[in-house]
Amino acid sequence: MYYYSVNSNDKMFHSEGCGHIKTIKSENLRAFDSVDRAHRAQYKYCPCCSPVGKRLKKELEDVKAFCKKKGLVCFTYEDNLHIYTNRNHWQVVTAEDREHMDLHKRSALGGNDAVYSRQNFRADTIMEYAEHIAEADKFRLEDYIVA
Numbered sequence: 001m002y003y004y005s006v007n008s009n010d011k012m013f014h015s016e017g018c019g020h021i022k023t024i025k026s027e028n029l030r031a032f033d034s035v036d037r038a039h040r041a042q043y044k045y046c047p048c049c050s051p052v053g054k055r056l057k058k059e060l061e062d063v064k065a066f067c068k069k070k071g072l073v074c075f076t077y078e079d080n081l082h083i084y085t086n087r088n089h090w091q092v093v094t095a096e097d098r099e100h101m102d103l104h105k106r107s108a109l110g111g112n113d114a115v116y117s118r119q120n121f122r123a124d125t126i127m128e129y130a131e132h133i134a135e136a137d138k139f140r141l142e143d144y145i146v147a
């Protein structure tokens, strides 16, 4: 079950065990039986208890330091992590199975019209995704740094 408040402005929903559930008044507390339903109702996964959010709690500082060293732009948005190189925009997102993380990529050259596509790469840690991204765009990054 995924819990939410019927009386909230931020329209977040939470996994079982998330500390935020306790802050919801019992008369406002409701539950979705699936993440899909929550998304269809325009609710967003809480950044503290989503699969990506849980990893970010442990790894965000390390991933930020790694990205800085590699010249990558990295930031979080809702429960996703974005990493931008000069060639591609990458996103680490909650996978459709709601348990794992997926990697999505779009060309940085297409602007905001470019469409993200799911990559055939799966890892258990966000650092592995960051390393994969740095490796995938490595030669381009080196070109960029030299130029």
Ligand SMILES: [Zn+2]
Residues within 6 Å of the ligand: 013, 014, 015, 018, 019, 020, 021, 046, 047, 048, 049, 050
């Ligand atoms: Zn939560």
